[in-house]
Each structure stands twice: as C-alpha cells, then as structure tokens.
C-alpha cells in the first residue's frame with residue numbers, strides 16, 4: 001500500500017493542470033501544504049470561479065464546496081476529501097425558515113423593502129432564496145460592502161445566519177441597536193402588535209439591519225475575560241479577532257477582520273511583536289506555528305484516498321433547481337470586489 005504522500009504526489013503528476021486543490025486557512029497545516037490556493041472563503045470562491053482545471057478538490061467544509069459547484073462550469077467536477085465536514089452555523093438557517101422570515105418581516109413592516117444578505121456560510125438552498133429576493137452573499141471580507149450594496153436596493157437588510165458578524169457589521173455602519181430574528185422564538189404577547197421571530201414592528205422601526213439568530217461555536221467561545229487575561233500576560237501585545245466573535249470581544253480587541261486580514265496583520269507585524277489572534281486554532285497554529293471539528297475532518301489520508309480513485313461518494317453537486325438563483329447571489333457578491 002502506497003503512503004499518502006506518494007499517492008498525492010503521483011496524482012498531481014498524473015493530472016497536472018487538470019487538478020486544482022483549494023484549501024481553507026482553517027485546515028490542518030499538513031493539508032494546507034497541498035493547496036494550490038490557500039485562502040478564506042471569499043478568495044477560494046473566486047479561485048473556484050476562475051479555475052480552468054477539470055477537477056476541483058476543495059479542502060474545506062460543505063457550504064464552500066457547494067459554492068464551488070455553483071460557480072463551476074458544467075464540465076468541471078468538484079470533490080471533497082470528507083463530504084461529512086459541515087458547518088453547524090450554516091445549518092442554523094433552514095431554507096423554509098428563511099422564506100418564512102422574509103414573509104413575516106414583510107408583514108410586520110409592509111412599507112419597508114427587505115433585502116437579504118447571506119453569509120457564504122449558508123446552504124445552496126438559502127443562497128437561492130436570497131438570490132431570488134434580490135439579495136447577495138458575503139464573506140467576512142466584504143460583509144460591510146454587501147450590506148451597503150443591499151441598502152441601495154432596499155431599506156432593511158436581513159443578515160443571516162451569523163448574528164455576530166451581522167451585528168458587528170451593522171455597528172460599523174452606525175446602527176447601535178440591532179434587532180435579532182429568532183426563527184425558534186415563541187410568539188410574544190405584545191398588545192395589539194403582531195410579532196414574529198421574537199420581534200414586533202416597533203423593534204424594526206429605526207433598524208437598517210436585522211440579524212438572524214445563528215453563531216459559530218468556535219468564534220463565540222472567545223470571551224472578554226480571555227482578551228483581558230491575554231493583555232495581562234502579554235503587555236503591549238496586539239489582539240486581533242474575527243468578526244464572528246461577540247461584539248463585547250471586538251470592543252476590547254485592537255482590530256477585527258476576515259481571515260485574510262488576520263493573516264495580513266501577522267505578516268506585517270514588526271519582528272518580535274506579539275500578535276494574539278482570536279480565531280480558529282488551525283490558522284493560529286499555522287501562523288505562529290479553539291478548534292473547528294468540521295475543518296479538522298480533512299486529513300492527509302482522506303485527501304490521498306480521494307486522489308487515488310475519486311470515489312463517487314466524494315463528488316459534490318447542488319440541486320439544479322436552486323443553482324441558477326444561488327449563482328445570482330454569489331455573482332452579486334463577486335461583482336462587489
């Protein structure tokens with residue numbers, strides 16, 4: 001039996017330009033080492049849309065591979081080393097719940113024009129609903145630009161599924177209080193006012209952004225106490241965090257930004273400086289030398305097994321009935337750059 005490294009090397013030789021391997025920054029360092037392109041979800045979505053390779057191997061989680069399938073040409077095939085690697089945050093926005101939310105918010109504030117913005121961490125079915133409703137996708141690198149764009153198309157943005165990225169983005173755009181739509185909220189007794197998702201019309205009165213109640217368990221693990229403890233331990237350090245962290249954490253950090261931005265901060269730091277990064281552990285490990293178990297599922301052995309025989313169960317596809325509308329939402333995001 002050939003060793004995994006041998007299998008990967010010979011598959012690369014055999015396939016040449018027919019194969020491209022995309023790896024997310026949060027993958028294990030030994031998997032990242034095989035990436036033709038290493039990036040955050042925005043950069044990888046763009047590379048997937050530009051790739052001329054016949055076979056795209058995506059080392060990441062399910063929603064990223066779906067985005068690659070949506071953007072791929074019909075003659076391209078997209079594979080994942082572990083098709084079970086999902087994203088719990090993406091699963092927090094069910095397509096039927098998103099359709100219902102758009103309808104219910106419209107009933108609460110019929111005079112407002114609602115435009116949805118879906119974080120790329122969402123299913124293809126959710127992206128399709130967003131595309132159909134005139135909205136667009138975003139990543140953490142372009143969330144502000146996406147919300148600003150959406151506000152040129154309407155006057156109330158439903159941001160989903162990440163409550164914290166949505167809230168932090170709304171704060172940056174000057175909105176202090178950000179209402180949260182909770183698809184599982186029990187009906188609220190609010191006098192004569194109709195309510196939905198835990199909200200009444202009055203809650204949306206002055207809002208430009210309403211956010212979905214969803215979160216990333218990796219990024220919400222960071223607390224203000226951790227930031228304070230890090231400052232005490234490393235006086236003079238610089239603390240930078242991902243915008244999926246809670247607003248209380250962002251308020252105490254020195255800066256926040258997408259995964260690509262975090263990488264940049266470390267690259268640009270002066271020699272000997274201490275930069276503390278509040279994000280997924282694999283990125284931190286790789287930059288210096290919190291853990292997302294889903295990102296961790298992709299191993300070198302699984303990558304080798306895939307490249308050896310391209311099993312059908314590793315081939316990814318998206319329901320053709322949602323592809324065109326989901327593509328609209330992704331293309332609108334790519335046009336922002």
Ligand code: SF4
Nearest residue numbers: 087088089216218292
């Ligand atoms: S780090 Fe968070 S958002 Fe990213 S895949 Fe894991 S659970 Fe999803």
